[in-house]
Amino acid sequence: MLKLIGILIVVVGFVLKLDTIAVVVVAGLVTGLVGGLSFNEILTILGESFVANRYMSVFLISLPVIAVLENNGLRERAASLIGQVKAATTGKILAIYMAIRTVASALSLRLGGHVQFIRPLINPMAVGAAEAKYKRVTEEEEERIKGLSAAVENYGNFYGQNVFIASGGVLLIVGTLQELGYDVTPLEVSKGALPIAIIAVIVAAIQFFLFDRRMKGKSKL
């Protein structure tokens, strides 16, 4: 049972929002010690694993080109393209953004974000569509649209990201499975993530269209 103390340290450390890197390293050291490893053995395992898993941080190589693109208006261009989308209802706008966000996430493009896209662009478009169609949007309905606008960013970001072959999630899966003796490639894992990415777009769209239907039903009263 004592060996589980490392898990306890990780849980408590993350809940208390302590520094993530330090929490994980401390959990590793303590687990090794209670597991009967010598300090030198622990250091060696730590170092061996970190060097062997350098591939999990290969995103570093892409930072210079991403910086160049972002400094030259990548996000601004994407925002102006999305802004041109003509869709009649709140649900349609959110569903279209869901599809775009999922694809961006799958390509590892940093196009998204609650600050960069949702507040200045998606939420105003979604509220605007409801206002244009139903004239009056109650405060409660606007609150609901805000919730959906914030949620679509998370849905697209989360369920799409592991389709990218070198995403942190995919490489962590590959590394963890290899440690357990299962040899898998990043390509196999990223293909395994594809069905869920597609299904998430559909499930999210259902939620958005249900909102449209409720708005429509209300306006008939």
Add this chain to the structure above:
Amino acid sequence: MANLLLEVLFILCGLVALSASIYAFRDREHPTRFGSTLFWGLLALIFIFGPYIPKNIVGIIIIVMAVLTATRKVKVGNIRGSSEDYRQKQAEKLGNKIFIPAFMIALFAFGIAQFTDLGGLVGLGIGALAALIIGLMITRSKTTEAIEGGSNLLQQVGSSSLLPQILAALGALFNAAGVGEVIASGISRVIPQGNIVLGLIAYFAGMVLFTMIMGNAFAAFSVITVGVGGPFVLSQGADPAIIGALAMTAGYCGTLLTPMAANFNIVPAAILEMRDEYGVIKTQIPVAIAMFIIHIVVALILGF
């Protein structure tokens, strides 16, 4: 050949870390000038010379890096990105051409993984370099702008971007200490080993629960896969790549449900000025539950 190219790729990654170290050092107003210089310099050292350094020394270097982040000695410096006006003007001038390099990275990574035996990581590296060349040509930027921009970006994403790599090291230590066996023997009192459906539900539900508690699916994955996923699902002849991919996104269902993932769920409610600070989470509940059930169904269909 693939291994050689991979080592070249790690050296290039190390050079990005080294540039972050150098820019931090040259920034006299940097809030954590020496801490940041040291942290990114040590990371560069491991990336470039890792295979030739005794591994217990690497272990000590990692502990030094952890002490630096724990004592808040690694912060972001003064960012001098381009102005908003300039970006807006460039966006209009360049039009959709700006997307070409962005797409190249992902397409190269996938294409090289699919059609050669170099693997997706080498593909990513080649794609990033090709995209950099095309990107510099399209935007008429200088190489130094790319290097400075990249090092700024690395400081911005910060030390927590190393989480997967450091979690993998934790997983290795868990394995060496036999943590998985302890969890497995505990759970096997409740769930009979060999029942695939119950094992799968325990694995995915464990991912959701631990992700909700910790606010982080990556940390949950390394713990739950060693303790539950391995002994109760993967050892039953499941396809490890598919089940692994699904377990991770099952964990993301937990991310949608927890205030612990504050930057996804609580901060956005504030950004959108919602009255209910849990409004985003409440919106996400039905989708998270539906997606969780779908994960189990998809795993049973595709994973065995």
